[in-house]
Amino acid sequence: MKKTITLAFLLFLLSSLHIAYAQKADLSKAQIICPEKNDPVVLKAVTVLREEINKRTQIQLPVLQAWPKKPAATNIIIGLENNLQSIPAKYLSELATLDAPGKDGFRLLAFDGSNTILVAGHDSRGVLFGIGKLLKSMEMEPNKLLVSAGLRMSSTPKYPIRGHQLGYRPKTNAYDAWTVAQYDSYIRDLAIFGANSIEILPPRTDDDSTSVHMKLPAIKMIAEQSRICKEYGLDVWMWYPNMGSNYTAPDSIKKELDEREQVFKVLPKLDALFVPGGDPGDLDPDTLFSWLEKEAVVLKKYHPNAKIWVSPQVFKPSAEWYGKFYKHVNDGYDWLGGIVYGPWIRTPLPEVKKLIKPNIPIRLYPDITHSLSCQYPVPDWDIAYAMTLGRECINPRPEDEKYIHNFYANLAQGSISYSEGTNDDVNKFVWTSQDWDPSVAVIDNLRDYARYFIGPQYTEGVAQGLLALERNLRGPLLANDQVQRTLQQWQEMERNAPVWVMSNPRFQSGLIRAYFDAYTQRRLIYEISLEREARNTLENAKTLGVKQTISEARKTLSLAHEKPVSQELKARCYALADSLFRSFGSQLTVEKHHAMPGRGNFIDNIDIPINDALWIFSQLSKIEKLSTEDEQLKAIHDMLHRTDPGPGGFYDDFGSPSAWKHIKPQKTWAEDPGSLESPRVSFGVGLVGKDWVHEIVAKGFEGEATPLAWMNQINTLYDTPLVIGYDNLDKDAEYTLRIAYTGRFRSSVKLEADGVLIHNYTRMGTRPMYEFQLPKEVTKDGKVTFSWVSGKEDSGEGERGSQVAEIWLIKK
Structure with missing residues (x-):
């Protein structure tokens, strides 16, 4: 009886494995069939599919432009939904059972009983986004290409504006180090996740004009960024602050207009210009809108369909300023595309919605890149993290970003995020995914991210690891037992990772934070205990004598640097910082990686004192200079009882x-x-x-x-x-x-x-x-x-x- 049950159980397992395998379509020998001959965006989308598969699997799929007389057993059919008449009717009839998508949308269907996949775009970009969804669903490893046989969907994005700002300037913590090829790759990645807009910056902003990292002059790089976006069919926006000294004097206006002309004419594509009302470049609204009318003339000379969007950002907003601003917005201008809602706008978004006419669109400009002193700071953040990780650390905040996105999204037409580099990489892809479909659970966004960028074997580990990094930041660090578990989870993945994973900047970004967080916690525990010991010593100053007490307290506090803890974690952070500089352009230190101070260089803060030692040292130096021991004892008492x-x-x-x-x-x-x-x-x-x-x-x-x-x-x-x-x-x-x-x-x-x-x-x-x-x-x-x-x-x-x-x- 026992043998019978065992045999039955084995047969059941074999059957289950067969079913599980059968649910995956093997596309390693597929051919791509694309009837499109003229649409450059559709043809580019096919190139994206082939190149991204080849990059991960070393498989090169062939492409046919027409349905072959003898089709292969496995096919990937791609095209515009109104240009697929040449494929067999059985596929079209099955496709018709799915709801028709809207703008930027697609239908994606894996046919039962065959290894055939059909991607049909409502429009050219819909084909690209459909291919993006297919790529995100694939399991790609060397010589292996699988996809779920149950894929069946019609998908249209919820919001029409979905993008991110990629500014080529020194103030960013990585972008100024990128080559044209890196921009192409990153823009492609964003498009695969559903982004349809990229915002670039002009050569002159509130920043230096060049940096040691720049491979090209800014005027040439922005032309390349625009060209890349045009090839992918993406919208090009430009954030262009008013940095001139005078916008009323004719000579000054001419100089500013001449500069715009030089910028606008080098861009192959420009769909929208975003001019902040301030931060930087504050202007009175009457002056601002008078200037924008003049700027619009030059803009339309080179980009006739482009519109100007403007934000009510200003350093010291008054009721009078806002009154004038919204009056101008509501007066209506043919060049006005809408308003942008971004950081440091005083009026809550629901109130802004009430202040403008219903037909005036709003675009969100969310700050997803900063962790403190920003639009959406990390809530309940320990001061030890704030002082070490700082304002612009690697900051995956998937659950926060989904919540913030969904809280405001229905009040706008979508968003183009404010970003200062690669530190917010996870947040970008979560935000774009939520702009496409805010009903999707953020863990599924993270699984797509991990599967596509790192590999199918890391889908769950990295997705859960990114959530764990966010939990590291919650509440008092001393009592956060999550931090050690997070490190162990990432170390386990690190131990078994092949070279191509260890050199992956997205894996490195999560790994360095796990090490940094654990090092900071261990240092905090150690340094707090040293401070407590030093204070205990100082409490006995009357018995021990002031001179000896101060000497012993100093020695105790100095142990934080003379006998530091967990140096192996610190060394790993330094090594990963070097790797991230090579792989992602991430500038995590000022001296070695030439970061701009305060802009992503959180590794420079790795040993910053996170107790009161520095203040105690400074007080002890003052106390030693007092003339009598009674004065010194009183000063020690006052310090301890501050x-x-x-x-x-x-x-x-x-x-x-x-x-x-x-x-x-x-x-x-x-x-x-x-x-x-x-x-x-x-x-x-x-x-x-x-x-x-x-x-x-x-x-x-x-x-x-x-x-x-x-x-x-x-x-x-x-x-x-x-x-x-x-x-x-x-x-x-x-x-x-x-x-x-x-x-x-x-x-x-x-x-x-x-x-x-x-x-x-x-x-x-x-x-x-x-x-x-x-x-x-x-x-x-x-x-x-x-x-x-x-x-x-x-x-x-x-x-x-x-x-x-x-x-x-x-x-x-």
């Missing part, structure tokens, strides 16, 4: 999630990912000479260092009030309010407590610490609510927002 509010008092560091219980947000992150109407945590000291903590460290911290708590703060943007409340106060007591004002913005803020003015508009950035005696009337009910609003009286409207790093409520 955050102590005294008996019955309150203290909060608003970079810490635990302090948020006092904050009264208007909306949650899920309701307001761009935090235009609710608080966010921001990073950066923002004092004169101390803008960014990693820049200070790079300079060796000459002068006085700042406490770690000043490196982040609670922040609201523009005139959204910052409201913080305390209860359980002593109703009979008097309180002193001490505030640390730090942050990136030099805003002017006013503070009220329960409607009582505590201080009028005060400019931030000149000094951090302020102290005020609270009127007893505001605490007599046992609670108090503080409200900050960003400046109007001091400097007019449009200040960047209120920022508070620390609060002490000290009971008298």
Whole structure:
């Protein structure tokens, strides 16, 4: 009986394996049949299919232009849906059972009982996108080409604008290092995932005109970018800020128009010009629209169908500025394509929608490239990550990007993202995939990404690994047990990876983050313990003596550099940074890879102190200069008790999630990912000479260092009030309010407590610490609510927002 069951079970397994194999069509000996003879985009799409298959499998599929008298057993039929009459009727009749697609759409069908695949595009680009879907569905390895036999779909993109900005300029962290061939490859990759638009930049922007990496002058490279897009049938946009000094004087206007003429005439294709209202290039709306009318004349001279899109971006937006801007938009111009909604626009998108006429389209300009001080910062981010990974690290955020995309997408016609390089590579492909179909689960987008770019054996490992990297960034790093597991998952893939995977920049990008995150966590645990030990030593200064105590505390804190932890992880990060520079042009260090400081060079921050050691060192140097031991002992006590509010008092560091219980947000992150109407945590000291903590460290911290708590703060943007409340106060007591004002913005803020003015508009950035005696009337009910609003009286409207790093409520 046992043998019978075993035999039956084996037969069942064999049958199951046969069925599983049968579900895959073997296309390794297929021939491509494409009846199209004239359409260059369709013919280019066929080339894309053949080249991408050959690149991954070394299989070269033949191409026929007509149905052969003796067809092969395996065929891939490609063409426009209205130009497939020459293929057998049985295929056309089966194709007709699928819904007809719309613009850019396609029908894709794998026929039962044969290894025949049919890709029929509604239009030329539809053929390209259908081939893209086929490629993403294939399992491609050396001498192996399989595809699911169950492919059957009609697909039309949800949104008509789907693209990304690829700016050839030094400020990016990779693009300026690319060759023409690399641009061609990357643009092709984006098209395969459904992008139909690429945004390029003119030679003159708010940046240097050249870099050590550039292979061609900018004017030649943008012509190549435009040519590449034209060959793939993609739309070409150009972001063109107004960098001139005067747009009213005739001589200045002529100079600007002459420059545009030189740029526009070298581009083989240009479909739309995006001119930001500001950031950079602020102009009064009357001047702006008068200038755009003149610019439109030159644009149409070379690209008659091109339109100009404009954004309400401006550094200090006032109600008057916005009023004029939207009046011009609604007045209507024949050259106006629509408006662009991007970073640092003060008005929430739903309100913008109400301010413009219904027939005026909106294009999104989402910042998918930055992690802090940006449109959509990483929520609940540990300061150790903010200081090391920084603003422009490798930042796969698939779940965030899907959520943000779907939150805003229905208010616009699609998007072209703001990107500064390859650090946001995963985000680009997630965003484009969601622009095509926002109903698809993001894990399926990641599986397509992993299967196509790295290989079918890595589909699940890399897809889940990218989700794990995003989870690494959530919450306090000290307590995040995900980080070690993420490293182990990536190391397991690394151990078994062949050379061609290890040299793949997309695999390297995920791998370096797994190592970097784990190294940062281990260093944080170590350095926090060293700081605690040094503080314990300093608490015994009276017993040990000031000189010996300071010496021992310094030795303890110095162990972070003299006996560092996990150097094998750090070494792996350096090696991968070199590999990424070779493979992807990624500039992860300033000295070795010639990155622009603060632009993707997060490897330079790999050993930045992530405890309070630098501040303690600077305080100890000051203490040693005091004349008596009693003064020194008092100074040590004050240093150790810096955050102590005294008996019955309150203290909060608003970079810490635990302090948020006092904050009264208007909306949650899920309701307001761009935090235009609710608080966010921001990073950066923002004092004169101390803008960014990693820049200070790079300079060796000459002068006085700042406490770690000043490196982040609670922040609201523009005139959204910052409201913080305390209860359980002593109703009979008097309180002193001490505030640390730090942050990136030099805003002017006013503070009220329960409607009582505590201080009028005060400019931030000149000094951090302020102290005020609270009127007893505001605490007599046992609670108090503080409200900050960003400046109007001091400097007019449009200040960047209120920022508070620390609060002490000290009971008298």
